[in-house]
Amino acid sequence: MEFAEAKNKFIQTWGALGSQWGINKTMAQIHALLMVSSEPLSMEDVMDELRISRGNASMNLRALMDWGIVYKEYKSGERKEFFTAEKDLDELAVKIAKERSKREIKPALKVLKDVSSINPATSLETKHFVEQTKNLYDFVLKADNMIDKVTEIKDNWIGRLVMKIMR
Amino acid sequence: MEFAEAKNKFIQTWGALGSQWGINKTMAQIHALLMVSSEPLSMEDVMDELRISRGNASMNLRALMDWGIVYKEYKSGERKEFFTAEKDLDELAVKIAKERSKREIKPALKVLKDVSSINPATSLETKHFVEQTKNLYDFVLKADNMIDKVTEIKDNWIGRLVMKIMR
DNA sequence: TTAAACTTTCATTTTTTACTGAAACTTTAA
DNA sequence: TTAAAGTTTCAGTAAAAAATGAAAGTTTAA
Incomplete structure (x- = not known):
């Protein structure tokens, strides 16, 4: 080739x-x-x-x-x-991640928060819905936070250590 | 609501x-x-x-x-x-990640490997191309491996520790 | 100040992707 | 068996997304 x-x-x-x-x-x-x-x-x-x-x-x-x-x-x-x-790939990844977080994940989080805040007292169905969407909110929030954390990884010793362990 | x-x-x-x-x-x-x-x-x-x-x-x-x-x-x-x-969100995330890795990232990696293996001796342009695609290959490979590592995180103590630090 | 060089915008067209619905297929209970 | 209940397939259609290209807009050098 x-x-x-x-x-x-x-x-x-x-x-x-x-x-x-x-x-x-x-x-x-x-x-x-x-x-x-x-x-x-x-x-x-x-x-x-x-x-x-x-x-x-x-x-x-x-x-x-x-x-x-x-x-x-x-x-x-x-x-x-x-x-x-941008040719620095770490920088590239961070920028893409931040941008997508801002544009797509943050708005979705807001909706998750809203819909998981309805009154769950009505029915079993509703209870289940609230529970699931709450879990999802926590999960997505955690995942989204990880983006910020990864950004900082290069700046602290434990981050670099972890990256090494992960190869 | x-x-x-x-x-x-x-x-x-x-x-x-x-x-x-x-x-x-x-x-x-x-x-x-x-x-x-x-x-x-x-x-x-x-x-x-x-x-x-x-x-x-x-x-x-x-x-x-x-x-x-x-x-x-x-x-x-x-x-x-x-x-x-599937309602276990960790499980869900792992399955999606693995599937997308298999279907999309692995094939892309193969291409990256191929195109970065051309003879770089010809021109400066070619040298630069080979260098960039090599970097990209390493980077994507590293990111892809991380998916496997994250899968295992819950099974080892340092993984759990890190997750805590990351909140 | 203007006209040439260049960039942006956006209504229209093209391409891509997803959806429908009816026919073909499969399974099961009688 | 067979026919009713259920599922899958896929050619054709619809919807969504992206691209074109020409007109409008902007910048700059003379």
Whole structure:
């Protein structure tokens, strides 16, 4: 396998993985492309490499920047804007996790809290419902907190120790 | 808010959360419904509660069973099949994580390994590509392994200790 | 101050994904 | 056996999500 083929395969795979996890395919592909580019790319470059329209490129680059995992760069003497991806993978993971927590998990938690707060005295059915949703609330909250904790892991000795034990 | 409204809200929210994470909405809704049902439900029950067709119910119940998070039950004297959800949330999380690892992450890892194995001697561009995809391979592998480790956490003292520290 | 270079927006179209419903299939009780 | 009760399959349809492209908007160098 030579370079062009490998690169393409990587971009396609990363795009597919994105879709499976609820991230728009093109967004994941642009990110993949920028990840493996040694130089910042212009919007034109992205359009050409992925064969996508200007609008699509613009919207997805914007989304990636909103997520904080792609940055705009300016080259002196050039009028165009260029883009690079966050390449530190720990940083990348933390940003994605935080963003998804904020956008998706936190709102779901609020609903869980609300629905688990109804009066359980009415029926056996209701009792069971309240119990289950309470458990779920606790569980999701715990999982969500873990994201914050993982963020801090590198900053404390026990975290690093644990990471070693976990290999 | 009374029971019926809360239940519906819960099912809708769980369905939406599912979609955002790449799990078909109806599948997530059925799972939500079964989670908060104190009794096993028949396919008819599911169809009626969620207003979905027989085919849809059948296919998604099957998918949930393939994932190992919904079980078939038989009531004595009844010909119909009934369904219950895995209600132990730790167990649920482990099963989902393992399944997604198997279906999505493992195949992606294979690709990452392949594409990062091309000969990097050709150009600077290629060198950078190989380096980045190698890093990504290591990172994803580490993350994937963590799933296995988390599975075992409850079985060893240091795991439990860590969980406590993490709250 | 303006026009060329570039970016964003969004109504429309395309693609992808999910759902329906009826026919085929399976199981079981009589 | 067989027919009633129940389940699965899948071709066709509907709904949802993403992409296009042209017009509107913005920036900048002269």
